[in-house]
Amino acid sequence: MNMNMKMLVTSDWHADAVTNGIERYNEIESIALEMVKTAIEERVSVFVFAGDLCNPGLGGRTIMAISLASKVANMLDDVGIRSIWLAGNHDVVDVDYPLSSLMPLCTQGNSNINVAQVPMVVELAHVPFRFLCLPYVSKYLGARMYEHHNYVEALTAGFSAHDWKYTIVVSHMTALDVTGLEVGTESNEFRYGKSYKLNLPSYLDRGVRLVIQGHFHKHQRHGGLFVPGSLVRLGFGEEKHHPHYHILSI
Numbered sequence: 001m002n003m004n005m006k007m008l009v010t011s012d013w014h015a016d017a018v019t020n021g022i023e024r025y026n027e028i029e030s031i032a033l034e035m036v037k038t039a040i041e042e043r044v045s046v047f048v049f050a051g052d053l054c055n056p057g058l059g060g061r062t063i064m065a066i067s068l069a070s071k072v073a074n075m076l077d078d079v080g081i082r083s084i085w086l087a088g089n090h091d092v093v094d095v096d097y098p099l100s101s102l103m104p105l106c107t108q109g110n111s112n113i114n115v116a117q118v119p120m121v122v123e124l125a126h127v128p129f130r131f132l133c134l135p136y137v138s139k140y141l142g143a144r145m146y147e148h149h150n151y152v153e154a155l156t157a158g159f160s161a162h163d164w165k166y167t168i169v170v171s172h173m174t175a176l177d178v179t180g181l182e183v184g185t186e187s188n189e190f191r192y193g194k195s196y197k198l199n200l201p202s203y204l205d206r207g208v209r210l211v212i213q214g215h216f217h218k219h220q221r222h223g224g225l226f227v228p229g230s231l232v233r234l235g236f237g238e239e240k241h242h243p244h245y246h247i248l249s250i
């Protein structure tokens, strides 16, 4: 098995965004489609979206955002690129079962399009790394899955040191105790769940190759913690951000 892998990593599209009265959809769509072209040209094997596609309740803007994600997932699948889509805090519907803006992607019956609406481990054929996905969940599921950490621990209970080394964590929970992490107004937006921050550095201590952390709009890297950031500057206060998607070779 080839132990090197190219991955396209992106997050926080917020394809339903409106900034100062201006709808951002067309701009975000054009970057998303350019991203697919780049993924194909760069021959990436995996595409990772780390959460916050759109709010579920904004009518036409929600539907356009979901259609865009669905189109991107299918375009990638057409050329054999597997994708992983995490739910973020904006995506989640607050009910006691898994439901988010990403739900339509997992009802297409396509095993190359992986949607994480609850914590799960995703393994992909011919890809050396496994993905421990830690999406945002509703407060009902959060009480069960994150406040009682044994739910997440059980997912990895059988991991050997070698398994951890070939694990990539993808998270849309808050990153606890990361020195130097720069956060914007998005850090105030968790409606709940601030009490069950994840100790992401503890995963790095176990030897995981990389932690991909969504939610934060500013692209940054702190050791093994990689924050893809948003695709466009979504609000005032983000003027100094240089938003983009990222190709990682690991």
Ligand SMILES: [Mn+2]
Binding pocket: 051, 052, 088, 089, 090, 172, 186, 214, 215, 216
């Ligand atoms: Mn978020």
